[in-house]
Amino acid sequence: xxxxxxxxxxxxxxxxxxxxxxxxxxxxxxxxxxxxxxxxxxxxxxxxxxxxxxxxxxxxxxxxxxxxxxxxxxxxxxxxxxxxxxxxxxxxxxxxxxxxxxxxxxxxxxxxxxxxxxxxxxxxxxxxxxxxxxxxxxxxxxxxxxxxxxxxxxxxxxxxxxxxxxxxxxxxxxxxxxxxxxxxxxxxxxxxxxxxxxxxxxxxxxxxxxxxxxxxxxxxxxxxxxxxxxxxxxxxxxxxxxxxxxxxxxxxxxxxxxxxxxxxxxxxxxxxxxxxxxxxxxxxxxxxxxxxxxxxxxxxxxxxxxxxxxxxxxxxxxxxxxxxxxxxxxxxxxxxxxxxxxxxxxxxxxxxxxxxxxxxxxxxxxxxxxxxxxxxxxxxxxxxxxxxxxxxxxxxxxxxxxxxxxxxxxxxxxxxxxxxxxxxxxxxxxxxxxxxxxxxxxxxxxxxxxxxxxxxxxxxxxxxxxxxxxxxxxxxxxxxxxxxxxxxxxxxxxxxxxxxxxxxxxxxxxxxxxxxxxxxxxxxxxxxxxxxxxxxxxxxxxxxxxxxxxxxxxxxxxxxxxxxxxxxxxxxxxx
Ligand code: ATP
Ligand code: MG
Numbered sequence: 001x002x003x004x005x006x007x008x009x010x011x012x013x014x015x016x017x018x019x020x021x022x023x024x025x026x027x028x029x030x031x032x033x034x035x036x037x038x039x040x041x042x043x044x045x046x047x048x049x050x051x052x053x054x055x056x057x058x059x060x061x062x063x064x065x066x067x068x069x070x071x072x073x074x075x076x077x078x079x080x081x082x083x084x085x086x087x088x089x090x091x092x093x094x095x096x097x098x099x100x101x102x103x104x105x106x107x108x109x110x111x112x113x114x115x116x117x118x119x120x121x122x123x124x125x126x127x128x129x130x131x132x133x134x135x136x137x138x139x140x141x142x143x144x145x146x147x148x149x150x151x152x153x154x155x156x157x158x159x160x161x162x163x164x165x166x167x168x169x170x171x172x173x174x175x176x177x178x179x180x181x182x183x184x185x186x187x188x189x190x191x192x193x194x195x196x197x198x199x200x201x202x203x204x205x206x207x208x209x210x211x212x213x214x215x216x217x218x219x220x221x222x223x224x225x226x227x228x229x230x231x232x233x234x235x236x237x238x239x240x241x242x243x244x245x246x247x248x249x250x251x252x253x254x255x256x257x258x259x260x261x262x263x264x265x266x267x268x269x270x271x272x273x274x275x276x277x278x279x280x281x282x283x284x285x286x287x288x289x290x291x292x293x294x295x296x297x298x299x300x301x302x303x304x305x306x307x308x309x310x311x312x313x314x315x316x317x318x319x320x321x322x323x324x325x326x327x328x329x330x331x332x333x334x335x336x337x338x339x340x341x342x343x344x345x346x347x348x349x350x351x352x353x354x355x356x357x358x359x360x361x362x363x364x365x366x367x368x369x370x371x372x373x374x375x376x377x378x379x380x381x382x383x384x385x386x387x388x389x390x391x392x393x394x395x396x397x398x399x400x401x402x403x404x405x406x407x408x409x410x411x412x413x414x415x416x417x418x419x420x421x422x423x424x425x426x427x428x429x430x431x432x433x434x435x436x437x438x439x440x441x442x443x444x445x446x447x448x449x450x451x452x453x454x455x456x457x458x459x460x461x462x463x464x465x466x467x468x469x470x471x472x473x474x475x476x477x478x479x480x481x482x483x484x485x486x487x488x489x490x491x492x493x494x495x496x497x498x499x500x501x502x503x504x505x506x507x508x509x510x511x512x513x514x515x516x517x518x519x520x521x522x523x524x525x526x527x528x529x530x531x532x533x534x535x536x537x538x539x540x541x542x543x544x545x546x547x548x549x550x551x552x553x554x555x556x557x558x559x560x561x562x563x564x565x566x567x568x569x570x571x572x573x574x575x
Pocket of ligand 1: 142149155156445446
């Protein structure tokens with residue numbers, strides 16, 4: 001392509017609403033344009049990147065025996081009612097009615113549709129395992145669509161579903177996908193880590209891993225062990241309770257005045273104790289149930305663990321001040337377990353009963369109890385792992401101190417088991433004619449999010465630095481002065497030669513100043529730039545610049561195309 005012909009509107013200014021660098025650069029480099037919140041158009045260069053990622057995904061899915069299908073975006077409500085998700089999915093599901101007032105949704109995921117297909121077509125164990133996938137738009141009315149392609153309301157996902165006859169078969173399919181994902185993100189040139197993850201709203205009982213592209217801007221926090229292979233999303237990471245750090249109290253618990261102290265910090269400072277000697281008591285509303293959740297004062301409640309252990313709830317949330325006043329007769333800052341109403345379920349984190357003594361709210365304005373012994377003075381109904389892990393805590397596998405990193409979830413592999421096959425009756429007959437539900441797995445890759453994640457991980461102040469395998473084009477040829485015949489003609493000839501050798505090249509044939517051309521080339525992130533100027537041409541040479549390292553070498557005109565072809569082949573692993 002010639003740059004003069006490409007619809008590639010680059011911008012010098014950072015778009016005001018773009019908070020993260022990938023969003024800024026995708027817009028500035030002219031790769032995407034916004035249509036509505038979380039909904040984007042891909043311009044030609046953006047689409048090329050997307051297609052390259054899709055192609056890598058497709059090849060690796062096919063290599064594992066995946067068969068590509070294309071499922072409908074519009075899905076009938078009846079199927080979602082059969083699985084029980086029509087109500088459970090909540091506001092994220094984009095719903096619509098047809099002219100006959102029949103209900104539909106725009107698919108946020110395709111378990112229902114695929115299970116419906118399989119129940120109609122699969123009869124025998126001989127047809128299993130079956131791995132079906134598609135690459136397609138998904139729709140989720142995210143509460144906060146943001147960060148450009150990172151969290152869209154319309155986005156592109158690869159979703160594969162596996163159907164096996166038993167758990168052993170599922171384990172094999174899962175391993176195939178885990179390995180395929182590892183190959184995919186490696187081939188995309190990304191630095192990533194698979195981590196143990198929470199099963200979330202999809203449900204299911206088996207294991208699940210998320211594939212995280214490591215980047216400071218990642219929304220997800222992960223912990224990993226430097227000494228073994230343990231790595232987990234903090235939402236999921238198990239916590240080992242720390243033993244009591246202080247001695248048991250000499251006296252019985254009693255109420256003290258703590259005027260105006262509403263936060264853990266304020267109470268700790270006022271009483272001159274460590275935050276770890278306090279108990280944090282929070283009232284949670286789970287649909288129509290209230291819970292009092294207790295964790296040590298220096299810990300954070302993990303709402304996902306709370307929801308998994310006590311729910312699942314459609315809406316688990318911290319109860320508001322009115323609900324707290326009604327139930328406990330005080331402001332949220334003075335809530336505590338001692339004397340809590342009998343019908344309120346008190347659930348404590350593993351560490352709470354191990355505390356030798358504790359300060360807690362007294363359910364009265366400006367008052368706290370001191371010297372309480374949780375194991376004897378609190379009415380605790382359940383003790384569970386409910387808190388967030390922290391860096392430095394012992395690895396649950398080997399005990400070494402855990403380290404923390406941030407990541408962008410680009411994919412997830414998930415053992416569903418028989419949740420959907422049972423609900424929708426997707427069964428097969430075994431050798432003896434006995435009927436069994438298919439054992440399922442589902443495996444998603446955020447193709448458009450991967451594009452954004454690649455930028456988060458590979459950029460500098462000048463723009464994007466595409467890894468070669470997913471770059472929109474491999475090389476840009478920049479004649480610095482289109483009015484100089486020799487420069488223009490050499491540029492044209494090199495461009496044609498590169499195309500002949502199968503190198504994806506563009507020619508910046510615009511009548512612009514070299515500075516403008518260089519800026520655009522850096523912004524768009526072409527991995528290689530060839531600069532054709534009269535000075536070096538006097539020696540029969542052109543400049544070859546590596547976008548990533550900034551390294552420049554002078555190359556003989558007649559050697560250039562071959563040299564570049566070799567570099568690209570090497571980067572793509574082509575023999
Ligand atoms: P998240 O926790 O980030 O909302 P998820 O766990 O709900 O994602 P999955 O259902 O596992 O997402 O979907 C599979 C993949 O699709 C994710 O790993 C992610 O890469 C991508 N994805 C999910 N939601 C979005 C979105 N709103 N925009 C872009 N990509 C998304
Ligand atoms: Mg996920």
